[in-house]
Amino acid sequence: xxxxxxxxxxxxxxxxxxxxxxxxxxxxxxxxxxxxxxxxxxxxxxxxxxxxxxxxxxxxxxxxxxxxxxxxxxxxxxxxxxxxxxxxxxxxxxxxxxxxxxxxxxxxxxxxxxxxxxxxxxxxxxxxxxxxxxxxxxxxxxxxxxxxxxxxxxxxxxxxxxxxxxxxxxxxxxxxxxxxxxxxxxxxxxxxxxxxxxxxxxxxxxxxxxxxxxxxxxxxxxxxxxxxxxxxxxxxxxxxxxxxxxxxxxxxxxxxxxxxxxxxxxxxxxxxxxxxxxxxxxxxxxxxxxxxxx
Amino acid sequence: xxxxxxxxxxxxxxxxxxxxxxxxxxxxxxxxxxxxxxxxxxxxxxxxxxxxxxxxxxxxxxxxxxxxxxxxxxxxxxxxxxxxxxxxxxxxxxxxxxxxxxxxxxxxxxxxxxxxxxxxxxxxxxxxxxxxxxxxxxxxxxxxxxxxxxxxxxxxxxxxxxxxxxxxxxxxxxxxxxxxxxxxxxxxxxxxxxxxxxxxxxxxxxxxxxxxxxxxxxxxxxxxxxxxxxxxxxxxxxxxxxxxxxxxxxxxxxxxxxxxxxxxxxxxxxxxxxxxxxxxxxxxxxxxxxxxxxxxxxxxx
Ligand code: SF4
Ligand code: SF4
Ligand code: SF4
Numbered sequence: 001x002x003x004x005x006x007x008x009x010x011x012x013x014x015x016x017x018x019x020x021x022x023x024x025x026x027x028x029x030x031x032x033x034x035x036x037x038x039x040x041x042x043x044x045x046x047x048x049x050x051x052x053x054x055x056x057x058x059x060x061x062x063x064x065x066x067x068x069x070x071x072x073x074x075x076x077x078x079x080x081x082x083x084x085x086x087x088x089x090x091x092x093x094x095x096x097x098x099x100x101x102x103x104x105x106x107x108x109x110x111x112x113x114x115x116x117x118x119x120x121x122x123x124x125x126x127x128x129x130x131x132x133x134x135x136x137x138x139x140x141x142x143x144x145x146x147x148x149x150x151x152x153x154x155x156x157x158x159x160x161x162x163x164x165x166x167x168x169x170x171x172x173x174x175x176x177x178x179x180x181x182x183x184x185x186x187x188x189x190x191x192x193x194x195x196x197x198x199x200x201x202x203x204x205x206x207x208x209x210x211x212x213x214x215x216x217x218x219x220x221x222x223x224x225x226x227x228x229x230x231x232x233x234x235x236x237x238x239x240x241x242x243x244x245x246x247x248x249x250x251x252x253x254x255x256x257x258x259x260x261x262x263x264x265x266x267x268x269x270x271x272x273x274x275x276x277x278x279x280x281x282x283x284x285x286x287x288x289x290x291x292x293x294x
Numbered sequence: 295x296x297x298x299x300x301x302x303x304x305x306x307x308x309x310x311x312x313x314x315x316x317x318x319x320x321x322x323x324x325x326x327x328x329x330x331x332x333x334x335x336x337x338x339x340x341x342x343x344x345x346x347x348x349x350x351x352x353x354x355x356x357x358x359x360x361x362x363x364x365x366x367x368x369x370x371x372x373x374x375x376x377x378x379x380x381x382x383x384x385x386x387x388x389x390x391x392x393x394x395x396x397x398x399x400x401x402x403x404x405x406x407x408x409x410x411x412x413x414x415x416x417x418x419x420x421x422x423x424x425x426x427x428x429x430x431x432x433x434x435x436x437x438x439x440x441x442x443x444x445x446x447x448x449x450x451x452x453x454x455x456x457x458x459x460x461x462x463x464x465x466x467x468x469x470x471x472x473x474x475x476x477x478x479x480x481x482x483x484x485x486x487x488x489x490x491x492x493x494x495x496x497x498x499x500x501x502x503x504x505x506x507x508x509x510x511x512x513x514x515x516x517x518x519x520x521x522x523x524x525x526x527x528x529x530x531x532x533x534x535x536x537x538x539x540x541x542x543x544x545x546x547x548x549x550x551x552x553x554x555x556x557x558x559x560x561x562x563x564x565x566x567x568x569x570x571x572x573x574x575x576x577x578x579x580x581x582x583x584x585x586x587x588x589x590x591x592x593x594x595x
Contacts, residue, residue, distance in 0.1 A: 062428075167425070168425055171428075172425065173424045173425070173426070173427060173428040174428065174429075175428070175429070175431050176423065176424050179422065179423070179424075201422075204423070204595065223591060227591045228499040228500065228503075228590065229503060230499075230500045231386075231412045231445070231498060231501060231504065232386035232388050232445075232447075232500070233388055233389075233391075233413045233416040234367070234391025234392070235419075237388065237391040238393045238394045238395070238420075238426070238427060239425060239427060240426065241426060247388040247391045249364075249386075249447060249448045249449065250385065250387075250388060250447050250448060251447075263425075264425045264426030265426070267423070268419075268420065268423070268426050270412065270415050270416045270419050270593070271500065271593045272593060273593055274415060274595070276505075276594055279418050279511070280301075280418075282418040282421055282422050282511065283533065286421060286422065
């Protein structure tokens with residue numbers, strides 16, 4: 001919790017405070033809307049940048065797959081300052097939130113400069129997708145590909161800079177990206193209660209960023225089954241994009257050669273993290289997010 | 295009675311009004327009737343339930359590992375398929391593993407799912423944090439939770455039935471936990487009861503940190519505890535649950551009685567829920583200092 005709020009205080013102008021009211025997720029939307037009516041919309045948006053490194057653009061496509069929701073996001077909440085494909089501007093600028101897709105090739109000078117500049121110019125850095133978080137499929141690179149055969153070492157961005165929030169998965173889902181965007185907005189521009197909710201929602205994603213830069217099926221063994229926590233729900237198997245996981249006699253069985261190291265399984269696992277107070281409010285939070293994007 | 299029962303809009307004792315369903319039902323036939331009704335009305339276009347490996351021709355049956363009573367999550371889209379998958383199997387059916395597949399290979403837009411309280415937690419986490427569950431969140435149309443004290447791995451059931459109760463799994467007609475015993479009913483009429491104490495060491499370890507007895511996060515949750523034989527206790531919890539339950543009641547799918555009027559009633563549900571939560575909270579506490587200066591991980595943050 002300390003992480004984002006301290007960053008917030010340093011780098012982002014303080015949002016107008018609304019009178020205190022009970023912190024109910026259902027109220028959140030109402031407040032979002034009031035806020036919008038009272039202040040000039042553009043001023044109230046958060047500024048977001050999108051740094052595109054060694055990723056397949058699948059994360060961008062997932063973001064775009066919010067369709068109308070993406071337009072609402074851009075309309076009301078997000079001022080997209082730079083993006084390789086979705087904006088006219090590519091050079092990195094000062095923003096509230098920088099989203100990074102892809103890992104960093106350390107033999108590519110430009111990529112290394114860009115990731116450092118991204119960190120220096122952003123209050124919050126979000127690693128979007130398996131490659132930025134964990135290296136994902138780019139971990140398997142040994143170079144030799146045309147037309148840059150010497151580009152062989154790809155690192156998750158957290159190996160070079162400090163990252164605040166992770167969104168694992170390959171590709172991350174449109175819904176997850178949407179939820180994080182709305183929560184990031186509430187964190188930076190919301191009322192006290194909205195900030196509390198957003199902080200609670202984002203905390204597990206911050207913990208993941210703090211935990212490290214490697215992921216694979218193995219976490220289900222080391223962090224769940226080995227810890228006596230697996231209850232055989234099958235969330236992990238449903239999350240795996242490459243069907244590397246099957247459920248055998250109530251426990252996940254990993255075809256480890258298939259695993260691309262995206263981190264979806266362990267992050268999806270309810271025994272990976274389960275923030276009871278947030279998830280118990282699922283109805284109100286879902287409604288709030290949907291209403292925010294109406 | 296408070297937090298241990300979760301949030302709910304109403305709680306009743308209920309049973310199916312469908313004689314055919316009731317005949318083969320473990321208790322009040324709530325899950326089968328709800329899904330059958332929801333399928334009929336187009337509230338869901340398929341449901342993930344615990345089917346069986348027994349009917350699966352792809353699974354080889356061998357003498358040592360015969361797969362009788364081994365649950366297999368299946369997607370059903372008709373009442374006949376639903377009826378074929380009935381019966382509590384008392385070992386883990388990873389129903390959530392099909393949650394994305396149901397919307398893909400099966401092409402369902404409105405998915406029903408039945409599961410344990412922990413599976414309801416998985417579903418709700420997946421709706422708020424869909425890391426790998428693309429387009430799943432809004433397709434979950436009805437999540438029905440089953441009361442759950444603990445669960446067993448398949449091999450534990452094998453051990454209990456074949457070793458302790460000295461019956462072949464294939465000759466078992468029905469299993470049941472109730473009145474402090476684990477009951478095994480044979481197809482030829484024999485009944486073996488094991489004290490619950492015997493079963494404890496075979497429980498799934500992951501159940502020992504579980505803090506939910508009555509599926510707090512389901513749309514509707516149900517179980518036999520609290521209601522008389524042949525009836526089930528039903529909690530209606532969410533807006534979705536409320537609307538589906540109201541429609542089903544209006545259509546005469548269920549017979550109900552006020553929970554206050556039945557024996558043993560909500561007190562027993564509450565008592566068991568508290569017992570489970572207290573026991574498992576202690577386990578979580580003990581895990582913190584499991585080693586010397588080192589503990590085990592706590593997933594609940
Ligand atoms: S998601 Fe976690 S708890 Fe569920 S089956 Fe997989 S490893 Fe076990
Ligand atoms: S097992 Fe699947 S979900 Fe897990 S990290 Fe590997 S590829 Fe990703
Ligand atoms: S006791 Fe808890 S963890 Fe175990 S199966 Fe039941 S709901 Fe799941």
